[in-house]
Amino acid sequence: MNHNEIYPTFQSDNRIVVKEGDSLAELKLLPSDTFKLAVSSPPYNIGKEYEKQVGLQHYLDWQREVIKELYRIISDNGSIAWQVGNYVGDGEVFPLDIYFYPIFKSLGMQLRNRIVWHFDHGLHASKRFSGRYEVLLWFTKTQKYT
Template sequence: MIHNNDGFVANEVTHEFIEGDAFAKLDLIADQSCRLVITSPPYNIGKEYERDRRRTLDEYIQWLTPIVEKACDKVTDDGHLCWQVGNYVSNGEVFPLDYFFYEIITRKGFKLRNRIIWHFNFGLHAKKRFSGRYETLLWFSKSDSYFFQLEEVLVPQLYPGKRHAPSKGAKAGMPSGNPKGKNPTDYWTFDPDEVMKSNPIWDLPNVKANHPEKTVHPCQFPSELVERCVLALTEIGDTILDPFVGTGTSVIAAAIHGRRGIGIDQSLPYIKLAEQRLAAFQEGRLVTRPIGKEVRRPKVGERVATIPDEWAPAAE
């Protein structure tokens, strides 16, 4: 079933949600028609939408390989594939999924440009190893002649007063930085005041309990993460494809910035929810976390930051 919604138009761009199996429905998308394919596939960790199809690691990779390969075919010659994954854990052993997808995607001729670490404070708890608090976003380009607009994601200079050394000739004593901002590298903090202190982590909260974007989906893509990729890797009017769109975050991120979004998902309830969220955005009712907003830290004296009485050491 294809949900073409004539009313779903933002910035004079029509968006599309497609219900069905990603491998089959990708045939509906023309090859080399998308400037950006960005997605976060199911991690095979037992979430409610995976419980009837839990796979071994080999089965999981075999299932996703043809989908990845077909998704690669949809990318324009100057376009990109962003594949965001976590880890597969079996009997306490961790298998980094980005390792497996690197092999698949580079076989299609794509080149890895950045391995971006998305860090968050709340996530998988563990007792026999350190708790997982990050996921990996692999950014590939299809060719060496790829589209990239750095100015859209520049961040404030950390040392705006830094100047060239006397040995720099005509530049000696002149400001050494770019007045428009600093390249955020592959380690983003999303904090405009603390940004990029040689720190390559994208530090933004995952979509949990009190996050403004939280829905019923247990593993939701934060809009902020997608928007950074949209701004840097595409321009207005481009098409963005997400073959595992879930609740529609990638399509909404495309709509926010004047791109066209196409999303595929096998779950009709999630497709319906994605349609509702897109409609809410177009009507000005959807709340998303502003891009670049500082991650909130508890203040001294707040109840959640106060050591509970139960933790106090027992009197001798």
């Protein structure tokens, strides 16, 4: 087995799998308590041309279902790395990591690190400082994590 090969479908002996598709539908096909790491950078619901913008609560409810499935598929020593930015609605900024934190905590997960990635590129805001950062939340399922 090539330990660096990336596979398009899940099989128990495939070390790295990258899937493209509806995340919630694809997650439901995966076995429980299997993976050591799940990494996600969900859509930020900011109205990009490849996504439909919905209300903040609708968006959070949808992502809560994705998070519950990620929790189901990671092993007891597994982690979830969740990268998010900000949602902007009616000129107000909503830092998404603040909204996602209680969802993870409601599942009993433990925050191990909150990493702020600052970058110099991006769109300029006309009525506020430009948000040139994203946040990575690293949660573990238990105290015994790898």
